[in-house]
Amino acid sequence: MSTISLVRDTMSESSADTRPRCLIVDDEAPLRAVLRRILEQQGFHCRDAASGVDAVVALEQEPASLVLSDYHMPEMDGVELLRTIRDRWPDTAVVMVTAVSDVELAVQCLANGAMDYVTKPFRVEEIRGRVGQALEKRELLLENKTYRENLEARVQAQARAYEELFLASLQSLADALEVKDPYTWGHSVRVGRYAMAIAIELGLDEQHLVQIELGSRLHDIGKIGVRETVLNKDGPLTDEEYHHVMEHPVIGWRILSPLLRDAPHALSVVRSHHERYDGRGAPDHLAGDNIPIEARVAAVADSFDAMTSGRPYRAGMAVDDAMAELERCAGSQFDPECVQAFKRALAARAFPLPDSFVRRPTSRSAVAA
Ligand SMILES: [Fe+2]
Structure with missing residues (x-):
């Protein structure tokens, strides 16, 4: 199998000419002509450039699988061109050609991402061999890159699936509570909806929104x-x-x-949603801004x-009356800013007002009805 057949030239796939692209960069025209002849015989579609600057322009017009570049050139030397190619066309293999048999220079080129180097004067077979090896290395790197990208996509998909399963198990916990306390059916969903509307009004960040x-x-x-006897008691509690x-x-x-x-704001909502702005809440008697913002939002x-939700022993309050009650308690029970944010969201109808105020039929719904 020839070297060329091993080459996956992704850049030429869209054109009719499927030969791999090679750019030859040298300030000596005769040398460019020699290299061009060798590489065209090897099956490449070749272009050439007389300087590093011209090479960048040529690559901007059409990327290449392989760049064969001289080191000593005016304006932009070979190492600078190499860095530019690594930066802008990382899938391009670069083989350096230099007149000096200088180990330090070769090391510098390899350290900057050259696939290989050849020294002048070179033999035809040496050029063919080095170019072939460089393209095989490039092929392996591209395969590796594709594999990594696929792997990352698979890991991300698995992480999403895990997160969904995790949320589903938390949801089943919430469902378990609603079975135990049927009158809370839909309550947590509505609280989530209202809390999100408040949080958006307050301009909280994405992390807060998700966790709220x-x-x-x-x-x-x-x-x-x-x-359960306490939870479902029809009437005032002792x-x-x-x-x-x-x-x-x-x-x-x-x-x-x-x-x-990994969700501290969500935990704060759970622990602190019964704290009061004046510090007379529970369980930690936090006050004012010491109550996490997510909990102040959730409290409203x-x-x-x-x-606004009915109980067996009392009807739900009208929306306007409930809003008036929130405003009356702003500054004592609730953060005034959260109350105002909710009022704005309510006026803007930022969420559907609950038809869910109608209770789900349960074994005890005859009472509610
Ligand atoms: Fe609660």
């Missing part, structure tokens, strides 16, 4: 650890029952901490949905 949605979906997950329910942020945070190491979203 995740944290909102899971914010009440700790209620899995709350007694002090003991209230304190028991209010353990859910910490329970949820404990459950999710090992799973959400959570309360709005709690107010």
